[in-house]
Amino acid sequence: MEDRVRLVHGAGGLFMQEFLDRFILNFFRGSGFEVPLEALDDSAVVEGVVFTSDSHTVRPLFFPGGDVGSLAVAGTVNDLAVLGARPTALSCALVIEEGFPFSDLERILSSMRDTCRMAGVYIVTGDTKVLEKGAVDSLIVNTSGIGFRSPFLDENFRIVEESRGVKVGKRWLLDSNLRPGDKLIVSGTIGDHGMALMAYREGYGFAGDLQSDVKPLNRVVEGLLKVGGVVAMKDPTRGGLAAALNEWSRKSGVGLELDESSIPVREGVKAACEMLGIDPLEVGNEGKLLIAVVPEKAEEILEELRSTPEGRDAAIIGEAVDKFEGVVLKTEVRGRRLIPPPIGDPIPRIC
């Protein structure tokens, strides 16, 4: 299996990072655009246009709290928004297995339409391929998206620069923007999406309590940019908070210290994770923001988040520090524990 693609190569962790280095970046780096492929941020920026793409292979297609349609729209909208863009238009490319029921297709398309309306975006182009029975597991939805610089981004960065006393290089919300002192905020409980899928798929008794958090977050993001002082943002999907924080630490060259007790985790998710031996920090989310903000603005950003339904459970969970030693969790019982980049998300096919 050494010279073949493995499941873990698509699971959002260390193996995927190596895979992207060896294959994707090796062939495609070097465009010279403002935010290029090799930044490996949530979106690229090309002549002012923010651009991203995701193929959605979630199973099952319908799950508690959402379906592949809401996931496909929200996922792409969020990837655009967390870079500082106002998402504008999406594509929808369907690969459908012959025999797929029209009724399921209608449910999925109507969920896409509803999620588009929530986000204020439109599907403007697309493609439909139908494959013979057995050539694809029912349905894959690719949504790519474009957006334009948020009108609040310049003023947001003016506040960051005022706090730091230095210019910020590219003035997009990049993974490489963090500096010691920045506060880390999560917009709500973590692990909901992955554990809801896991529990539902496996038919665990507690499944009824767990719901995916899938949701477009662009309006919340815009509210935060209006407050200002946001340094970076991320949509912690595959590999969860652990993958996202390690990416920030590595790309920004800062250590990140987290307070375990401050990280919001729903009781049901905590119980399920303990039962299954899964770390909720490594579980994917689809409706949560990870935010880095200059210290002076942390409380205001938190307040703004908590004033929204999507950010009700937001919390300050830690900060960036000078010692570059990756991501460290301060726990009440065991002291300091290193959170390494996950090998990959423990739950397959969550997005």
Place this chain on the structure above:
Amino acid sequence: MEDRVRLVHGAGGLFMQEFLDRFILNFFRGSGFEVPLEALDDSAVVEGVVFTSDSHTVRPLFFPGGDVGSLAVAGTVNDLAVLGARPTALSCALVIEEGFPFSDLERILSSMRDTCRMAGVYIVTGDTKVLEKGAVDSLIVNTSGIGFRSPFLDENFRIVEESRGVKVGKRWLLDSNLRPGDKLIVSGTIGDHGMALMAYREGYGFAGDLQSDVKPLNRVVEGLLKVGGVVAMKDPTRGGLAAALNEWSRKSGVGLELDESSIPVREGVKAACEMLGIDPLEVGNEGKLLIAVVPEKAEEILEELRSTPEGRDAAIIGEAVDKFEGVVLKTEVRGRRLIPPPIGDPIPRIC
């Protein structure tokens, strides 16, 4: 099977058109952008950005003259170019079956890179999903793309307007732009891609002679725009020339008359089509342009095409006429024959 998706719904013909109406347009029309989804053109235009998406499911992955990688890049580049855009950046979203050989992946990525270089575009963003064995037939490549208005497009339309004495509405190369008198040009022999795949797949003896025409055409397009007078352009893939011409006829409300003897078809393709009872007009192409041009400029456009390697075999094949009766083929032996929109491309999984 009445209430389920069928292969023909993705085959680029009449059934696909009905499918798009009933499902895609029904849910997603109404964005109000410059060239919206409901134009069903090769790309959309959103605040000046030309945007398109295609999922590539061709089989086999490697075929005479190309592979899924060159196809994915050229296909998306061409969809942008035929609207009048200069293609700029692409996404690459891979859905890979577990166990896919690294060596094949490298061949495909290097072919994508080479095709990008030919076209002068970059892959700037993407996504990688790996599915368990059996969940997808080896590899699907989605490429979405963005481009910006060609600097030669305004002058091109000035020449069109001079010829017609009236303004052109949206000044992109749209399917609805044709008017009686416009000349129809094809940039080379038709049916090469589809028949090469068919012959290779089925192991026919003549397979060796047939090669896919897959090729990025954006530089050729730009040369034509410099000449000026181009009214519309199309990349006649699934459903071939017959589907593309019927789309023009319907959307522009003009009849189209073709001279059968002037349509370039390679001898091997003609022979294969006759043997299999397939109309070469309905077979997909991946490196050909269908062009409508004002009559004063037809010869100059033809000359410009013939001066390029991609357009060596270009020919004027007919014209738009006042009688709106669809697409009519004038043949030497049988007189006039109506070319109806095909039900779907006769050859499955060509792109």
